[in-house]
Amino acid sequence: MADIMQPRILTGFVEFLPEDQILFNQMMDTIRRVYEQFGFLPLDTPTIELSEVLLAKAGGETEKQIYRFRKGDHDLSLRFDLTVPLARYTAQHEADLVFPFKRYQLGKVFRGERPQKGRFREFYQCDIDIIGSENLSLFYDAEMPSVIYHIFKELDFGPFTIRLNNRKILNGFFRTLGLQDQITEVLRIIDKIDKIGEANVRSELTELGLSEEAVNRVLQLIGMKGDTDSILQGLEQLNITDEVFLEGLGEMKQVVENMRLLGIPDDYFRLDLTIARGLDYYTGTVYETILNEYPGLGSVCSGGRYDNLTGYYTKQQMPGIGISIGLTRLFSQLKEVGLVKAQRRTLVEALVVPLGKEQMPQCLKAAAALREQGIRVDVFYQEKGMKQKMKYASRLGIPYVLMIGEEEAAENKVALKNMDKGEQAVLTLEEAAAVIRP
């Protein structure tokens, strides 16, 4: 016999067994349903694009992590997020789109970085973005958290907190300290405070060249704690006159007000001045979402506002705002902490089993009739012993087995067995259908 090829997949890539894929798809369905509920339109862009398009803006990290290859004369890349393709798409189809353009996209993205726990080279992102033409109402900044609220409420993984901040507040504040040249580095450092602690942030900021006075003021700002209103009050009492700061503060106040009007309870969001988001294209409101009981999972949904995402593809100024759920990571983490657990290995509600092959015609008819009523039905076609047939149903976790033997066929009835309870009854097909799908 010939050598057997070792069956394996690349490291950093994932695939699930059916019982997990079912759960994964259910989460995705929930996300899609809520997105649509808020008026977002579906979009599906190619996974491969021209490198020059995807890398128009890219800086160092992206460039290093992107899967890039040649095919014929083309320099191609796999998309590493859904935002850049959206920018390209919006600019390309500008004339045919209705603005503000609200789109959702659930799709795989690729990053050739070193994989580790909760970190993959191919993974699903579930994004929504709204792109405005020239301007984009601040109300959208409150709608984003409303979407997050509905999704995580429905997913039901316990209490969660949407943490929000505004980059203008940070930028304006840093400007008053004369730090405008190091803003990106400072943001990156303070963003890590949850992970590395205040002392390490202090030393890293000092290392960056900030004066002790500046470090103290930064830590004082980002250390502001308390409920939403007291933080807003505290920010006002800093008496900062920088106009960017004041603009950010004004936006934040309005966003909070609108979030409340949209019905997000106060204990589901919190102002957090440490949230910066690594990405440098954010310019206004930024979000992060954490599960209160599992803070170690990090942010399960994040995003923010950007002024001009499409700048590389069109002269039109197109501000936008969006959020993203890293579904593959989220799912793998939820599984790890036991928040999602596989129940059944199939979606089938009833297995139709002929006791002998003479009953196959009745079984085919019965299956068709049940499917007509929307019941998910599987038929056991294989010629096997009764034990095998039952085992098939049992192993897949099919809740009902509908059997037709000589006696049942003669009476035009079926034997319906409840697999969980082990009970069995002889019924008409209509009665059986009512039991399977009450």
Add this chain to the structure above:
RNA sequence: GUGGGUAUGGUCCAGUUGGUUAGGGCGCCAGAUUGUGGCUCUGGAUAUCCUGGGUUCGAGUCCCAGUACCCACCCCA
């Protein structure tokens, strides 16, 4: 890119100071039970012990190199 760890049937693991035919759980196949699954019992199949080299009378075990995978940092979903 930097640092650490692991590698034994399909899978998860055990394997003593180096010693004869490398064990077990789960899974798989068959039977006890050809109109009834889960539980139990009985039997069975499946391993170049990651690869290459070295030490030794003898290596799954010790040494060297390589490879793969995992974890952490960086960065991020």
